[in-house]
Amino acid sequence: MNKNINTVVIGGGCLGCASAISTQRRLRKLYGIDDKQVCVIEKSMIGSGLTARHSGIVRAANAIPKAAKLAKISIDYWKNLPEIWGVSCDFDANGALWIAHDTKHGKNEKWAKLSHSLKKLNIAFNEIDKNQAREICGNTIKFHDEEIYYYEPGAIQFDPSIVRDALFNALNRNNIETHEQVSVEGFISDDNGHIKTVLTSAGDINCEHVVNAAGPWSPALFDALGIFIPVSTEKVNVVNWLTSQIDINVNMPIIADYTNLAYYRVWHNGEIHMHQPRHRNIRETARIFSEHPLNITGADFVNEPSNQYLGYGDIRVYEEIAKKRFENIEKAVYGSGYHSYFDITPDLKFILGQDKTVGNLFHCLGSGQAFKYSPVFGEIIADCITGEGKHLNDIEEFSISRFDAEYMKYFWDQVSGVDNTLETETISL
Ligand SMILES: Cc1cc2nc3c(=O)[nH]c(=O)nc-3n(C[C@H](O)[C@H](O)[C@H](O)COP(=O)(O)OP(=O)(O)OC[C@H]3O[C@@H](n4cnc5c(N)ncnc54)[C@H](O)[C@@H]3O)c2cc1C
Known part of the structure; x- marks a missing residue:
C-alpha cells in the first residue's frame, strides 16, 4: 500500500468510485501528477454496499431545482462516460x-x-x-x-451488473489504487484539525484530502472525530x-x-x-x-x-x-x-462538499437516490478538492452545515415535540 497519497476515498460504492475516478483524472490533467495519487479503501468489495441494490434508474425530474439540474448534467455525463471516466457503460433510453x-x-x-x-x-x-x-x-x-x-x-436505465463492471474497469483504467477487504479504522489529525493520516486495517496512509463516501456507515466512522453525519x-x-x-x-x-x-x-x-x-x-x-x-x-x-x-x-x-x-x-x-x-438524511437531500470543521474532508453521500448522480458527484468532489471547476456554485444547498443545532431541534420535535405527545396521540385515536 502507498503510504503517502493525495486523496483517500473511503468506500467503494458508486459514489466513492466516481469520486476517485474524477479526482485522479483531474489531478493528472491540472498538475500532471503521476498516477496512483488517489486510493479507494473498501472494507468489503467494490459495489457491495447499497450500490449492489439499486434499480439502475437515471431520471432528472426532481422537485428540488438544484437536484434536477445536477441530475440532468449527470444524464449527459452517463451518455458521454468515456470522456468522464475513460470507459463506457451501456444503457437503455426508454424514458x-x-x-x-x-x-x-x-x-x-x-x-x-x-x-x-x-x-x-x-x-x-x-x-x-x-x-x-x-x-x-x-x-x-x-x-x-x-x-x-x-x-x-x-x-435512461442501466443494468446494475454492467455498471459494477464499468466501475471496476474505470478504477483499473485510471490506475487508481484500490484496496478491497481493507477497513478504515480511524484518523490522526494535525494541529489545524485536518486529517493527516488515515488508519486502516492494512496500515496507515498519509494524505492531503479525504473523501467520505462510506454511505450509511459514515455516522459510526466519523463519530470518533466528533463529526455528526445525519444519515440513516x-x-x-x-x-x-x-x-x-x-x-x-x-x-x-x-x-x-x-x-x-x-x-x-x-x-x-x-x-x-x-x-x-x-x-x-x-x-x-x-x-x-x-x-x-x-x-x-x-x-x-x-x-x-x-x-x-x-x-x-x-x-x-x-x-x-x-x-x-x-x-x-x-x-x-x-x-x-x-x-x-x-x-x-433528515431532509432527504444529499450531503455534498467540504466538512464544516475538518477542512480537508469532503462528503459524498447519496440520500436514497444517488446512483444516478454518480458521474456528476464525482466531478463535484474533484472540483472541491482542486478548488476549481464548474459545479462549485451548485452545491451550497447540500452542504453538511445545514444540519445545525436549530435544524436538528426542529427535526427531533417531529417525533418528540408537542405535536407528538401521548395526549395528541390519544385525541387522534
Ligand atoms: C431498492 C432501491 C432502489 C434504488 N434504485 C435507485 C435508482 O434506480 N437510481 C438511483 O439513482 N438510486 C437508486 N437507489 C439508491 C442507491 O442505491 C444509493 O443511493 C447508492 O447506491 C448509494 O451509493 P454509495 O456509494 O453512497 O453507498 P454504498 O454503495 O453503500 O457504498 C459505501 C461503501 O462504503 C464501504 N465502507 C463503509 N465503511 C467503511 C470503512 N470503515 N472502511 C472502508 N469502507 C467502508 C461499504 O462497504 C460500502 O461498500 C436505490 C436504492 C434502493 C434501496
Whole structure:
C-alpha cells in the first residue's frame, strides 16, 4: 500500500468510485501528477454496499431545482462516460412515465408546477393523455380514471451488473489504487484539525484530502472525530416478477406510479422489477432516525442475509399493488425479492462538499437516490478538492452545515415535540 497519497476515498460504492475516478483524472490533467495519487479503501468489495441494490434508474425530474439540474448534467455525463471516466457503460433510453392523481378536473396543480419549473431547466417533463401513455407503454399496462400522466423522454436505465463492471474497469483504467477487504479504522489529525493520516486495517496512509463516501456507515466512522453525519437507513422491499416475454413490452419506460407509490422497470429478460419510493413525510423520517442511531450501531446489518429476506405477506402486498398497474401480473410468477435500504438524511437531500470543521474532508453521500448522480458527484468532489471547476456554485444547498443545532431541534420535535405527545396521540385515536 502507498503510504503517502493525495486523496483517500473511503468506500467503494458508486459514489466513492466516481469520486476517485474524477479526482485522479483531474489531478493528472491540472498538475500532471503521476498516477496512483488517489486510493479507494473498501472494507468489503467494490459495489457491495447499497450500490449492489439499486434499480439502475437515471431520471432528472426532481422537485428540488438544484437536484434536477445536477441530475440532468449527470444524464449527459452517463451518455458521454468515456470522456468522464475513460470507459463506457451501456444503457437503455426508454424514458419514464410518471403517474399522478388527478386532483382537479384533469389537472394536478403540484405536478403542473413541477413540469413548468423543469422546463426552465430544459428538462422535458410534459403532460400526455391516456392514449399517448398507452402508446408509449404497450397494452399490458392498466390506466385508470382520475389519473394524469407526464412523460420524461430523457430518462435512461442501466443494468446494475454492467455498471459494477464499468466501475471496476474505470478504477483499473485510471490506475487508481484500490484496496478491497481493507477497513478504515480511524484518523490522526494535525494541529489545524485536518486529517493527516488515515488508519486502516492494512496500515496507515498519509494524505492531503479525504473523501467520505462510506454511505450509511459514515455516522459510526466519523463519530470518533466528533463529526455528526445525519444519515440513516430506510428499509424497502424489492420484487422481480417473471413475465412472459410475449406479454411484456421490453422497451417499456420506467414507470413512477405516484398513485400506488411504486416504481417499475423491465429487465432485458422481461422481468418486471418493482419497489416503493422513500417516505416523504418528515415525521416518518424522524421516526426512522430515532430507531436507527447508526452512529452507535453502524450499518453492517445492511449486508446481513437475515435482514434481506422477504416474507410471504411482503410479497402479497407488492402483488396487490402491481396488479393495479399490470394486466399480466395475475399470470406473473414471483422471481426474486429482498429487503434493501435507502440511505436517508433528515431532509432527504444529499450531503455534498467540504466538512464544516475538518477542512480537508469532503462528503459524498447519496440520500436514497444517488446512483444516478454518480458521474456528476464525482466531478463535484474533484472540483472541491482542486478548488476549481464548474459545479462549485451548485452545491451550497447540500452542504453538511445545514444540519445545525436549530435544524436538528426542529427535526427531533417531529417525533418528540408537542405535536407528538401521548395526549395528541390519544385525541387522534
Ligand atoms: C431498492 C432501491 C432502489 C434504488 N434504485 C435507485 C435508482 O434506480 N437510481 C438511483 O439513482 N438510486 C437508486 N437507489 C439508491 C442507491 O442505491 C444509493 O443511493 C447508492 O447506491 C448509494 O451509493 P454509495 O456509494 O453512497 O453507498 P454504498 O454503495 O453503500 O457504498 C459505501 C461503501 O462504503 C464501504 N465502507 C463503509 N465503511 C467503511 C470503512 N470503515 N472502511 C472502508 N469502507 C467502508 C461499504 O462497504 C460500502 O461498500 C436505490 C436504492 C434502493 C434501496
